[in-house]
Amino acid sequence: MLNKTVEILLVEDNIDDAELTIREMKKHNLANELFHVKDGAEAVDYIFGKGAFNGRIIEQRPKLILLDIQMPKLNGIEVLEAIKTDERTKTIPVVMLTSSKEDPDIKRCYELGANSYIVKPVNFEAFTAAIKTLHYYWLLLNEPPVK
Amino acid sequence: MTNSINRLMIFALLLLTIAVSAVTAISIWQSQRIKSFNTEITRFEENRYLMQQLIMAVLDNETGARGYVITGQKSFLEPMIVSERKLDELRIILLKRTATPELATLLDDSLSPIINLRKEFSWQMVALVDNGRLEEAKKLVSSGLGKHYTDEARKFAAKIDTIRTNLLNTKRKANETFIQDLNRFLILILIIILIISIFNFRQLAKIYKKQKAIELHLRQSEQLYAALFYKSPIAKWIVNPRSNIIVDVNDSFCELFDLKRENVTGKTNAEVGLNSSPEVRDEVLKQIMEKGFARNVEYKVPLPNGTIKWVSMSIDPIKLDGDDCFVGASADITIRKEKEQEIAKMNAELEQKVNEKTAELRKNEQQLKTLNDSLERMVEHRTAQLSAANKEMEAFSYSVSHDLRAPLRGIIGFTNIIQEDFGDTMQEEEKRLFGIIKKNTEKMGNLIDDLLDFSRLGRKEISKLTVDSETMVQEVVEEIGRVNTRTDAIEWIIQPLPPVNADISTIRQVWVNLISNAIKYSKQAPKPVIEIGSYRENGHIVFFVKDNGVGFDEQYKNKLFNVFQRLHSENEFEGTGIGLALVKKIVSRHDGKVWATGEIDKGAAFYFSIP
Structure with missing residues (x-):
């Protein structure tokens, strides 16, 4: 399980939001390659092979990380910083998928090296469209960084 | 100029002296020449006389001899012997007196021999007579030889005389020309002397005139200065510093110090009662030593009659008849001093009043300041309170909206899941009811989004730039057009729009809201x-x-512009009613105004102004 290839790492504390996202991803046959962690600390542990995920190979990087901001323990910005300042992980594309439309947050994320910033729409159609677009863009169109 | 004239005069005098000396010398020389010439003439005459004597002696000799022959008387022999003696004497004398060689030769070689012959002839005759040879003697006489000798002697004598006379005449002529030249020269010198004398006299006349003019000028100056001194309106005096005696004072002095001139001149300051204090004397001395004169030394003079005067004294050194004196001038400044004192007193009073008033003012100022300070602190406090309240409000509405969105998302999402997963097994009514739930939730979501936007705007800083309105409007229209296909049917009249100084993103929002409203509310047209x-x-x-x-x-x-306020129902036109409120808020932050006009079914016009 530790060394299963993961295409998408979803970092989301809201279980309902997570369920919706995963459901949409399923529609695009990505559920198998999607891994969900529930807070910032778990995310960091997973990415860096620490704690509960001790032994996971760091170099087996996910293709995409979907990162929420408002989370307990470590918030999304702190996780982002951790990812983007480590040589081994900074090339992983990170999309901030969050409710916050706050300019300071947006600015900070881009400063830290977030690849994209998307505000979760309330409207469901818009939400599914966003997920779809995400999938198409980051997993199909975009050239991933060299492994 | 005088120097060169003096030198000229001296030179002229020198020339004059030389000329006069020359004239004198020449005159003396001339008289010498004349004297010597006169001597020559005398000499000549004597020689001629001697010559005549000689010839007479010859004649006597002849006559004597003849007479003896004729008469035979011995008395005739005497003159003959006398004449012989005379002839010898004269011959010697004449020879001695003859300087000219030519004459001497004649005398010696020609005349003397003839005379000797004559003498011998005479003795021959005598001898004959003595020897009784009278007839031979008479024949000798009639032969004329004796006469011939006499005549020859006469001729030679005459020749000698002529030569002498010529010599004399030559000498005379030479003398005369000489004297003439001399005289001419003398006349020249005399003329020169005259000219020089005239020149000198003219110079002397000039000098004399000048002298007179200088004296006149001097006298006038003296009169002027005397007048200045005596008639000056400022008190003046002259003092001899060595003896401290007042030499002279002017009328103003007498007036100022109430003294009579005769009581003052010749006395010292002390005697007159006008001594000044040691400080004043020191000041005067100091100035004189530094600059050579004293200026405006002010001091008090108690007059002998009891009044007190203030004077401003100045002192300058002058020379009077060779003595070093001081001339002083004192201006009466009593009135000025009195006025100064008055002014000083008034000033002091004023200052005191001013100080009192200033102290009052300062006290008032202090009070005001304290009041101001407390006011300010109150204001600060209130502002801080308000600010904090505002922030709280905004943070509150933000977090409320934010936190409300997540559950909403959940409601909508899962409602959809139900619809998707179980839609096939649902009844129409069930579907309809779920539809209502979804619709309402979505509306709530929109409300929350709008509220979020509205609140966010309140917290955001606006930064003003020059915004190209025209380009912005074009972009907005295009963008809305991409989303809303109805825009193709609309006729757009977009006038040229001027640029404004505004915040780009918020002004954009204004345009977006107004234009989308316009599109929305025209869809029925x-x-x-x-x-x-x-x-x-x-x-x-x-x-x-x-x-x-x-x-x-x-x-x-x-x-229109109130939050969540609408004039149409949701069924007619969708919307939350926040669009215009947002526009109003944004425009207010730009210090502008919004307003609208409209007519039912005819259309509406929305205005906003930006300064």
């Missing part, structure tokens, strides 16, 4: 026309968006 333009008014730029859509009832126009 058969030929929707939307006009966008601007004009200037009172220093503001006013933009407008006009449509020919459904319009609104003007009596409610004040409610």
